[in-house]
């Protein structure tokens with residue numbers, strides 16, 4: 001059997017990596033895509049200082065969980081005003097990077113509804129114009145800087161779309177833990193648990209391969225060790241660096257496998273119950289782990305490398321770990337009853353990401 005592992009993103013990692021932006025631009029100009037608070041926390045000023053006249057424009061109205069309603073006017077304006085700018089630099093969490101991935105692909109008639117039809121699976125969207133993306137994460141968890149996918153929401157229609165085109169891989173990921181030093185505790189926790197979820201989801205995954213496993217096992221072990229320490233010492237640069245590296249490894253793992261059942265469940269929990277992504281995709285991990293154990297001997301082996309022996313006890317230990325960080329792990333804790341939970345998990349298994357899960361569901365859900 002042969003395996004393929006492919007990730008074309010050039011990653012630049014380490015404290016001060018931000019300073020590599022001018023050389024990565026190599027004479028090109030860039031539009032900055034970031035979140036509104038970047039100005040107040042001094043990040044925008046810092047980027048202006050680093051980029052100088054290579055900065056061709058700033059879009060700083062990125063909202064959490066980008067929605068097609070806000071994205072449509074932003075996208076059309078971007079392509080009207082910046083048709084000639086070659087590069088987008090996305091600075092922020094998953095929402096900023098995902099927004100940039102939607103912005104980076106354009107068409108000749110400047111109509112967002114064609115992109116939307118592509119997202120909805122009604123008609124293939126083939127971009128005729130596209131930008132180069134440099135992704136600069138300010139959180140440690142999303143992995144979006146090393147994957148081609150963007151999660152786009154349509155709250156009105158209660159839908160979640162996944163944008164995925166050959167052109168939406170970032171060219172560069174610039175991972176600078178100094179940018180993460182001022183992250184609030186809640187975002188540090190949510191993004192760290194998102195990374196843990198990416199790593200585990202790439203193990204109990206039909207697309208797993210030995211290379212993705214190597215990244216995933218390291219990411220799980222690192223996150224279990226580092227995240228609790230980081231929550232105690234949020235301004236410790238070394239710990240920020242280790243968590244950033246763990247999240248990068250998790251990103252490298254799921255860039256080749258995609259996510260699985262826990263993420264499929266998370267989309268419903270975010271749409272219907274408003275849970276932040278990192279909580280929504282991590283609270284079901286112990287339950288999904290229980291379903292995964294025993295499905296395939298080779299997956300059990302890798303899960304044991306990641307979570308330690310005995311594997312039978314791993315769901316209890318994982319649950320204790322997540323709860324020790326203040327996150328509840330049962331559906332009932334989020335107001336979801338046993339019957340609704342059962343239906344949600346079955347529905348999630350039929351979703352695009354749910355189908356990546358190695359197991360079939362025949363277990364009762366402990367609500």
Ligand SMILES: [Fe+2]
Nearest residue numbers: 194198263281
């Ligand atoms: Fe995620």
